[in-house]
Amino acid sequence: MAHIDANGHAPQEHHPALQHHFHTMAQQLEASVLGMWVFLVTEVMFFGGLFMAYILYRNLYPDAWLAGSHELNEVLGGANTVVLIVSSLTMALAVRAAQVGSRIGQVVNLILTLIFGTTFLVIKYFEYAAKFEHHLVPGAHFDPTRDPAQQLYFSLYFMMTGIHALHMVVGIGILLVMLRKAWKGHFSAEYYAPVEVSGLYWHFVDIVWIFLFPLLYLIGKHH
Amino acid sequence: MNQAVKEPNSYLDAPHGVASWLLTKDHKRIALLYLISITVFFVIGALFAASIRVELLTPEGDLFSADLYNKVFTLHGVVMIFFFLIPSIPATLGNFLVPIMCGAKDLAFPRINLLSWYLYLIGATLTLAAVALGGVDTGWTFYTPYSSMASNTNVTIAALGVFIAGFSSILTGFNFIVTIHRMRAPGLTWFRMPLFLWANYATSLVMILGTPVVAITILLVGAERALGFAIFDPRMGGDPVLFQHLFWFYSHPAVYIMILPGMGVISELVAAVSRKQIFGYSFVAYSSLAIAIIGFLVWGHHMFVSSQSIYAGLVFSIITMIVAVPSAVKTFNWTATLYKGSITWDSPTYWVIGFMGLFLIGGLTGLFLGSMGLDVHLHDTYFVVAHFHYIMVGGGVMAFLGGIHFWWPKMTGRMYPEVAGKISAVLVFVGFNLTFFPQFVLGYLGMPRRYHAYPEEFQILNVLSTSGAAVLGTGYLLILFYLVASLFKPRNAPANPWGATGLEWEIPSPPITLNFETDPIVTEDAYNYAGRARKAGEK
């Protein structure tokens, strides 16, 4: 971002990361943070469509939903919830480290966050594999002895968790970029907007999971 | 910063080269890239329209097979909505003007702005690929289960194209919101903002809140088709009507994405052509927000006969009626602005008057459709087709063309021949009415839309409509011709050819790369023509 400048914008005493169309670092930070919030609003609406479908069908087919949630492994799901919550903590610590300008703090915490994020995906992989084995993936191979409405449940399960996992993958990509920049010492107490904004994204993805976990794995199970 | 002629530093001049355009982060260049792309798509969509009209000259479906006709109107709708009208004003005039009107050097995220254009291109290319591979035949509404189970055309590819184009729209809205919140010049308070900014702000809200929902909906259809998932499939107990709810949750607000920026353009133009403070500024500003917000609660008016609950229908109907009121407020305020104005008869004025007439008819016929008992008869007939063309083409496209005629000198540094501007406006107005007015009659008679062959008694009205389309098409071609021709002439536009207020008119035509040599400070309300008169007659 720092190197746009074919337009003869004299750097003067400006911070090298200040883009030519902003007046101050503060304005630039505010714009980035607001931008990320606006983006997260679009994400909420994106998942919102899935949640609407979930609510409607859950109401129509409570039995199928119950049967579906019995097929999910709440131990693995619970473990993943813990993993993500811890990763949110390390992410927050990474942002904090960036704000105070601690390079080591950023690098360590970003690496930890990356490890937790990957752990989540690995666990998710095992869960998915089990679904394939048990013929619970909607489509031609779906267990024909089951109530067809359970296909609705598993379709939504895969869409919701799949899109969530995709967000995790994107998040990991972003964090890798941040890690590289942090390693090179790009960030400082004056300039840490990218880390802060990535953190917002990461927390959002965690929060989505905090909704998915009870809705898909837990609700109604005590019956 | 006076005469624009031979301004060396203009954004058009430095630097040259294809790469400098394709990798540009300058909002003005991106606006032009968008302008070129949407024009290409308008032409493609218009050729599809011409095919529709020629086919409908005779009651038998003799020119095309039924299958081909279905693909033609589907692509006409998809191209016109997603690749022309939705990006039209925001991505071209909006991209060009929002930062300048804010007194900023660029949008908040220039690279994301460029990304949005590339996403648009990828989406558009995919959709064209779907055409090349044999087309799509679901109608622009993609209703399930036809789209998810029955159609054996390239629904998945086209849907993916629309999905990606959706993100380009989200990114534009996102950029506008952040820019308007964070990058206004000192002194430019919310209530000093030009109404075009208000309108684009409201539009952006709809873009970021609505578009993700249609994105996920289309993704679900794709998952159903490509992966065999069951979401809307009635055989698994899925509800096809759920698709309609999700689709219209976006696509009704999307109609306001299409008209709000146009309303913003008209507000600017009305003030400029009458050199007068807009009547009831804050009412016009707030009504944009009201339309954007209330517009999210009316989607079910597309579904009065879809088997949705009748009580839901009641709620949707009453809110539909309520959302018409802010549009009425705008219309009356524009009219009142003309009162005791100093009204020029330059070509932008022609577009403003044309817009007012056609938008009125389009909007008022929305009331027929919003009234439930009447919509049972009118739903999915040509009455609906006429309604939305009046409002989208008569309103949206007229406003877009009006805006282009108004800001063309600023964007390109060239004037176009005034006479041609006026003739084309008249041609478009007359041709438009001849094309679409008969369709109201057809609709009340009961002619359903998406019909490739129709009973004989409807022929005369259809012939009228097709002949109108020829006039209308000629009008469009004329505009394309003289605007392109003007580019080959030397730059001759003064900084402020219309004698209008606004930051964009205080900088050279065309502007320099970073818009302002010194950062502007705003000290007065928008449209302060009275104050301006005292400043002595510059032009």
Add this chain to the structure above:
Amino acid sequence: MQSTFPLFPQAASSIASDVDLLYFFILAVSSFFAVLVSALVVYFALRYRRTHADEVGHDIHGSIALELLWTVIPFILAMVMFFWGADLYFRIARPPADAMEIFVVGKQWMWKVQHPEGVREINELHVPVGRPVRITLGSEDVLHDYYIPAFRVKMDAVPGKLTTMWFTATKTGSYHIFCAEYCGTQHSGMVGQVIVMEPNDYEAWLAGGRSTGTAVENGEKLFTQLACITCHKTDSSGRGPILTGVFGSTVDLQDGRQVVADENYLRESIMNPQAKVVRNYQPIMPTFQGTVSEENLLQLIAYIKTLKVAAPATAPAAAAPRGGQ
């Protein structure tokens, strides 16, 4: 019977003139505003033409009184349109209890009609004049929409559920039926005629038709053929619930909910039996999805609807609401 250049549709049902009246009302209001605004715009534009290059308009900023005026008046008019339209819609949506019932099934690309007496027809619909007719609509594949412009009624046929519409024809003659919901290649070919006849002509037509058994008779046959009867017996010895009197009753479900057994419930019980399992029964009923066509389904439902308790103390409420939920 249609002129070659009509400008207004025939009105041939009891509701048609009411719809037209509302149409004219909104047309009048709209014309008023369209003319008013256009006239003012053109008048102002001419009257206040710019006279010299430096002229500017008067310094007028607005008027709260005017804003209120042109917010409130359109609002009131819009509310009138809403209430009028809603009232009309309720009348269009709610069939009278004494309506005769005809089954219509949409299928790419034809309309299959089944009269209660068993006569079937395709793409045509014969009805007697002056009698309310209730149409129960189903679809075998995708969305369709049964539209009769001369009656000013239409309703979507939605796969996976049953919808209803009704009309009383008031003029003999034949009128267009259109499919108004896009349904694929031959959408524009999915058209037909309603033929409205004098009641005795209608009787004669019915008698002349090749009846393949009434809907109820066919339903009863199917009930045996498909072995429904092995589980649904008339006494409590079957593995499934007794179906006598079930239509219109309130059913207790396994998960504690209660539903009213309307046509859509019966439909779902057959096509997707696990969706709503009756309290105290096992979910053992197989699905008949794919085995039973939409038409057969309507016959089964017609049959189940006739299974009434011998002398019912209170007659079950018959009219199902339009559409589902």
